[in-house]
Amino acid sequence: MKLKQTIGAAKITPYVFIFPFIASFLIFYLYPIISTIIMGFQQVYPGQVTFIGLENYQKLNNPEFKVALTNSFRYTMYTLALLIPIPLLLSVWLNSGNKTVNTLYRSILYVPTLISVVVAGTIMRLLFASSNKSIVNTIAIALGAEPRQWLLGGPHQAMILLLILALWRWVGVNIIYFLSGLQAIPDELYEAADIDGASPSQKLWRITIPLLKSTTIFVTTISIFGGLAMFEESYILWSGTASPNNVGLTIVGYLYKKGFQEGEMGMASSIGIVLLVIVFTISISYLKIFGFFKTEDKR
Amino acid sequence: MMNNNLHLSRSSIVKHVVLVILCIVYIIPLYSLLLAAFRPGRDLLRYGITLKTLIPTGMNFNTIKGLYTIRDGIYFTWFENSLLLLVLQTSLALFLSSFVAYGLSLYKFKGRKVVTTLVIFLMLVPIQILILPLYKLMITVKLIDTFWGVILPLVVSPFAIFFFKQFIDGIPRDLVDAGRVDGLNEYAIFFKIVVPIMPPAFSAMAIFMSMQSWNNFLWPLIVLRDGQKFTLPIGLNTLLTPYNSAYDLLLIGALASTLPIIIIFIFFQRYFIAGLTSGGVKG
Numbered sequence: 001m002k003l004k005q006t007i008g009a010a011k012i013t014p015y016v017f018i019f020p021f022i023a024s025f026l027i028f029y030l031y032p033i034i035s036t037i038i039m040g041f042q043q044v045y046p047g048q049v050t051f052i053g054l055e056n057y058q059k060l061n062n063p064e065f066k067v068a069l070t071n072s073f074r075y076t077m078y079t080l081a082l083l084i085p086i087p088l089l090l091s092v093w094l095n096s097g098n099k100t101v102n103t104l105y106r107s108i109l110y111v112p113t114l115i116s117v118v119v120a121g122t123i124m125r126l127l128f129a130s131s132n133k134s135i136v137n138t139i140a141i142a143l144g145a146e147p148r149q150w151l152l153g154g155p156h157q158a159m160i161l162l163l164i165l166a167l168w169r170w171v172g173v174n175i176i177y178f179l180s181g182l183q184a185i186p187d188e189l190y191e192a193a194d195i196d197g198a199s200p201s202q203k204l205w206r207i208t209i210p211l212l213k214s215t216t217i218f219v220t221t222i223s224i225f226g227g228l229a230m231f232e233e234s235y236i237l238w239s240g241t242a243s244p245n246n247v248g249l250t251i252v253g254y255l256y257k258k259g260f261q262e263g264e265m266g267m268a269s270s271i272g273i274v275l276l277v278i279v280f281t282i283s284i285s286y287l288k289i290f291g292f293f294k295t296e297d298k299r
Numbered sequence: 300m301m302n303n304n305l306h307l308s309r310s311s312i313v314k315h316v317v318l319v320i321l322c323i324v325y326i327i328p329l330y331s332l333l334l335a336a337f338r339p340g341r342d343l344l345r346y347g348i349t350l351k352t353l354i355p356t357g358m359n360f361n362t363i364k365g366l367y368t369i370r371d372g373i374y375f376t377w378f379e380n381s382l383l384l385l386v387l388q389t390s391l392a393l394f395l396s397s398f399v400a401y402g403l404s405l406y407k408f409k410g411r412k413v414v415t416t417l418v419i420f421l422m423l424v425p426i427q428i429l430i431l432p433l434y435k436l437m438i439t440v441k442l443i444d445t446f447w448g449v450i451l452p453l454v455v456s457p458f459a460i461f462f463f464k465q466f467i468d469g470i471p472r473d474l475v476d477a478g479r480v481d482g483l484n485e486y487a488i489f490f491k492i493v494v495p496i497m498p499p500a501f502s503a504m505a506i507f508m509s510m511q512s513w514n515n516f517l518w519p520l521i522v523l524r525d526g527q528k529f530t531l532p533i534g535l536n537t538l539l540t541p542y543n544s545a546y547d548l549l550l551i552g553a554l555a556s557t558l559p560i561i562i563i564f565i566f567f568q569r570y571f572i573a574g575l576t577s578g579g580v581k582g
Contacts, residue, residue: 013485017402018414020395024455029421032432039432090321093314101315107568108322111329114560114571116514118532119553122539123328126335129347135331138350168328173575180576200310221423229425232516239539252427259431260521268431276428 033276039269056270065271067246068254074159075250076227079166083223084216086167087174092208094175095182106179110172117169121236124165125151151237158237158247165233174219181215182208220286228279231256251275329561336554337362340546362551369548376527377534378556384446384519384530385512391454392508393501399455400463401489405475415464421457426518434521444524452518459504462574466500467493499573506567507574510560531556 015022040057043050090109094102112120128136128150137147150157185208193203209216234248235241241257243249249257251271259268331348337358342349366374403415426433433452434443442448470493478488516532523529529537535556538549564571 014402014406014408014411016486017406017489018399020455021399021414021418021457021460024452025417025421027436028433028452028455029424029429032429032436035432035435036429039435090318093318097311097314105318105322107564109325110571111561111564112325114510114514114564115329115557116532116535117516118535118539119332119557120328122535122549122553123332123335123348125539126343126348127328127331131346131349133349133351134347135349135353168325171325176572176575225423225425229427231427235517236536236539255431260434265431265435272428272431279428 036269036272036276039266040273042266042269044265044269045263052266056267057274059267060270060274064246064249065254068249068251071155071159071247071249072228072230072251075162075166075230076224078159078163079170079227080220080223082163082167083170083174084219087171087219088178088209088212088216090171091175091178091182092204095179106172106175109175112168113170113172115169117232118236120165120169121233124161124168125237128161152244155245155247158243161237162230162233162248165237174223177215177219178212181212185211217286224282224286225279228275228282329557332550332554332557334358336551338550340544340548340550343550344541344546362547365547365551366555369544373526373534374548374552374555377529377531380446380528381513381530381532381556384449385509387446388450388453388512389505389508391450392456392459393505395455396459396504397463397467397494397497397501398489400460400467401493403460404464404467418457418460418464422461426452430517430521433518437522443522444528445522446528448522449515449519449530453512453515456508459508462504463497463500466497470496502567503570503574506563506570510571513556513560 041051041053043052043055094106126134128134130149130152131137132141132147136150140147148157150161189207189211190203193207198206229252230250231252234243234250234253235256237243238248241249241253241261252275255268255271255275258264258271331353334355335343335348335352337360338352339359339362343352366372403411403418437443437448442451474492474496475488478492483491514532515530516536519530519533520536523533526534526537531552535549535552538545538552
């Protein structure tokens with residue numbers, strides 16, 4: 001009985017409960033990260049592994065990888081510039097006024113996030129098809145603009161297409177995040193501001209935006225991670241990793257191409273490490289700049 | 300005062316006009332899918348979605364037949380695979396993640412803070428970064444081209460752990476102590492006292508995870524090889540080719556894989572939203 005109690009109450013029980021997480025962490029996170037680091041210094045072919053030092057990293061100094069880096073960074077910057085302010089403002093709108101109508105708006109904007117990337121990409125490909133008859137080109141012609149080859153027309157069109165897809169798929173989710181942040185702001189603050197005669201824009205800048213800080217940090221962080229890891233969208237739009245002039249090539253796309261299509265596991269691992277380092281550096285410095293760690297400490 | 304009211308109503312008109320236009324724009328792609336699914340694939344391949352596609356006349360509902368005639372009805376095999384993966388992945392993830400969350404929420408033990416921080420941190424790590432070594436691991440343990448290979452890396456979900464932990468944190472400790480007084484051991488307390496009050500949390504997470512599983516693309520794409528084992532997104536992806544009238548199945552198949560989620564969303568909206576928020580942002 002006594003033995004049972006010690007096992008039951010204090011020492012081992014907590015570890016039994018968290019064991020699935022520890023096991024999963026070791027097997028599916030830590031081991032892969034370590035093995036990526038090691039493979040990054042190796043040439044890995046079936047049945048033959050050679051240590052080659054930094055050669056994989058030196059090989060990354062090539063135009064194709066630079067295109068991939070540029071595309072991923074641009075995509076991330078643009079998605080941040082669009083997918084933070086737009087959902088924030090929409091959520092401020094959706095947080096006041098008629099509840100039923102607001103819920104309807106919110107639901108409609110949320111629906112695209114339910115659709116798989118394959119289906120979403122397919123619809124985009126067809127809406128933005130190259131023929132003069134496609135709906136987007138029909139509208140362009142009606143407005144007096146030139147019809148475009150959206151998928152094949154060059155880096156500019158490719159980026160616009162990717163951003164439209166991102167806006168369509170993710171505005172709804174970010175609205176939900178911001179709305180839940182907004183609901184945590186006490187009404188008294190706005191009432192007090194009203195008594196002081198604050199204008200709507202003053203309330204937005206002085207109350208809403210500062211108090212949404214932790215939500216904004218969260219949304220920014222997931223957007224950075226998601227943006228830099230973007231691959232599936234471009235895989236669907238251009239049917240794989242071979243877009244014309246690599247307009248749709250991203251960091252993960254390049255990793256996929258090297259590792260899974262060209263069998264260069266070592267080089268692909270070095271790409272993975274570069275991505276990992278970039279992602280962690282950006283998010284940690286971002287969190288530091290905005291004093292996230294400090295406020296955590298104070299609590 | 301008068302002026303202020305006028306200003307308010309004007310800004311609310313702007314708000315509604317913008318939102319209505321935005322909602323229409325957001326609906327168009329779905330509406331397009333709905334109509335394109337009943338058009339000949341040949342035309343879609345050639346012209347894309349045209350103005351004519353979007354006018355709801357002359358629809359050909361025979362395309363539905365394609366679901367079970369094209370390639371001997373492989374579509375339903377994909378559908379079944381997706382469904383099986385969804386049920387397996389979601390139920391395992393719910394059980395394991397709530398189990399871990401209980402441990403993290405209830406006990407003070409050495410390393411608890413580190414583990415909690417790790418959970419929060421891993422919530423943000425996109426799996427895309429780890430696909431290559433995970434793929435090698437799956438080859439080593441011979442799980443390539445199996446459903447377990449797709450599921451196992453995802454069954455302990457940091458996101459779900461965090462979500463359940465928030466929920467269990469809010470359960471009064473008296474309940475747990477009462478269980479102890481009754482002589483239940485710690486595991487019995489979890490199964491007999493805590494699990495029975497978790498259905499709201501379970502349903503929110505179940506809906507959220509089911510949707511993720513249903514739409515999961517990159518990892519199954521890497522793990523699954525045999526066309527008979529494909530899930531819907533992977534199968535539909537193979538139809539994005541100009542050959543063998545693939546588009547005849549692609550569009551109606553895309554619609555048939557999307558409609559169930561939208562219908563479920565319409566009825567269980569609040570669970571979708573709850574699954575997203577309590578896990579994501581600390582209140």
